[in-house]
Amino acid sequence: MDHFEVSGGVLHCEGVALPAIAAAVGTPVYVYSTATMVRHAQVFRDAVAATGDPLIAFAVKANPNGAVLATLAREGLGADVVSIGEYRRAIAAGVPPERIIFSGVGKTAAEMEYALRGGLLQFNLESVEEAEMMSAVADRLGLRAPVAFRINPDVDARTHKKIATGGALSKFGVPIDEALDCYAAARDLPALDVQGVAVHIGSQLTDLAPLESAFGKVGTLIGELREAGHDIRFADLGGGLGVPYDRDMPHPPGPAEYGAMVARITADWDVRLVFEPGRLIVANAGVLLSEVIRVKPGVGDDFVVVDAAMNDLMRPSLYDAYHAIDPVRPGNSQMTVNVVGPICESGDTFATGRTMGTVGAGDLVVFRTAGAYAATMASTYNSRPLTPEVMVSGDRFAVIRERQDIEALIAADVLPEWLG
Numbered sequence: 105m106d107h108f109e110v111s112g113g114v115l116h117c118e119g120v121a122l123p124a125i126a127a128a129v130g131t132p133v134y135v136y137s138t139a140t141m142v143r144h145a146q147v148f149r150d151a152v153a154a155t156g157d158p159l160i161a162f163a164v165k166a167n168p169n170g171a172v173l174a175t176l177a178r179e180g181l182g183a184d185v186v187s188i189g190e191y192r193r194a195i196a197a198g199v200p201p202e203r204i205i206f207s208g209v210g211k212t213a214a215e216m217e218y219a220l221r222g223g224l225l226q227f228n229l230e231s232v233e234e235a236e237m238m239s240a241v242a243d244r245l246g247l248r249a250p251v252a253f254r255i256n257p258d259v260d261a262r263t264h265k266k267i268a269t270g271g272a273l274s275k276f277g278v279p280i281d282e283a284l285d286c287y288a289a290a291r292d293l294p295a296l297d298v299q300g301v302a303v304h305i306g307s308q309l310t311d312l313a314p315l316e317s318a319f320g321k322v323g324t325l326i327g328e329l330r331e332a333g334h335d336i337r338f339a340d341l342g343g344g345l346g347v348p349y350d351r352d353m354p355h356p357p358g359p360a361e362y363g364a365m366v367a368r369i370t371a372d373w374d375v376r377l378v379f380e381p382g383r384l385i386v387a388n389a390g391v392l393l394s395e396v397i398r399v400k401p402g403v404g405d406d407f408v409v410v411d412a413a414m415n416d417l418m419r420p421s422l423y424d425a426y427h428a429i430d431p432v433r434p435g436n437s438q439m440t441v442n443v444v445g446p447i448c449e450s451g452d453t454f455a456t457g458r459t460m461g462t463v464g465a466g467d468l469v470v471f472r473t474a475g476a477y478a479a480t481m482a483s484t485y486n487s488r489p490l491t492p493e494v495m496v497s498g499d500r501f502a503v504i505r506e507r508q509d510i511e512a513l514i515a516a517d518v519l520p521e522w523l524g
């Protein structure tokens with residue numbers, strides 16, 4: 105459920121009519137609903153409540169805006185971070201260090217040091233080589249690093265290949281059949297506190313079976329690790345639950361089904377669980393609001409050229425992702441068109457042969473389900489300024505990221521002295 109609904113013929117975000125935001129901030133602009141984010145956080149918390157007192161660590165990479173993080177921090181969510189930039193954003197937004205998990209395949213010594221000094225619940229390590237560096241860094245600081253290994257359970261997550269992470273040949277995690285050796289090696293290192301296991305097999309998962317299979321393997325591993333004398337107190341089950349993008353497709357399993365499956369599989373694990381949902385919390389809480397520049401006749405379907413482009417919303421060109429596109433002032437008629445941005449690449453196409461509500465030049469449209477992996481992937485390709493973001497709460501809205509100034513964009517380039 106989200107809080108984007110038509111009222112009086114105009115699409116609103118909570119109590120705010122979207123044309124008011126377009127008039128105040130311009131387009132394209134991301135618009136987030138506080139009530140939707142808060143609701144999703146609560147629904148997820150309720151769904152996993154039967155597993156004890158888990159940590160729900162929001163995957164910051166899905167939407168790292170400080171206002172989004174602060175909203176979720178107030179709901180008691182922690183943060184799953186994958187870089188020192190994300191770590192610092194989480195701290196700045198008020199996430200307590202003991203609710204932070206540091207994931208990622210390429211943590212540097214500088215990142216390890218920063219997070220060790222600032223504090224965190226756990227580093228999820230991805231190799232023995234990384235464990236060795238972690239121990240050396242912690243030892244130098246006179247600290248102990250709380251760690252888990254991210255296990256690669258070798259399951260097919262059945263999602264887009266660019267967001268599947270749990271296959272044997274992927275770059276992520278340690279192969280499950282080498283896990284016991286990795287833990288043995290880590291135990292011999294001086295400055296590690298080996299406290300957990302972690303797994304994350306991919307994103308936008310629309311089937312619980314691969315998750316259940318991965319968690320089953322992790323459960324078996326926890327038993328083997330304990331037999332080998334490791335004191336395993338945390339199990340991080342990652343994120344990955346999919347959200348509905350296309351209204352005409354069957355909905356993915358919801359948080360309640362997921363929570364029931366997890367409670368069943370983990371009933372006798374005797375650990376504190378950690379969850380790292382990203383997309384599930386924020387995807388449906390955001391839209392990308394854009395204006396139609398013109399409709400260009402096509403040899404086939406016409407082209408609706410909007411002022412948002414692949415630099416603002418990369419998912420369609422990166423993952424062939426589907427976003428529902430709706431007029432902000434819906435009428436009764438429909439049209440079948442291609443929806444494209446102004447960028448000089450054929451990949452700058454949001455939809456082909458899409459049947460949607462009729463719009464023309466100057467009309468506003470929204471790309472739905474654009475709260476996750478959207479604004480954060482924006483670039484300045486084609487020298488387009490970074491997209492602004494707005495947060496709505498009830499009948500108020502605030503700019504939570506200003507539109508980048510073109511002057512600033514140009515001024516960021518530095519001429520070498522021989523061209524000065």
Ligand SMILES: *Cc1c(COP(=O)(O)O)cnc(C)c1O
Binds near residue numbers: 166343381382383
């Ligand atoms: C991306 C990521 C997540 C979040 O995935 P979602 O599909 O957005 O829930 C969680 N954990 C790790 C390690 C990730 O890389």
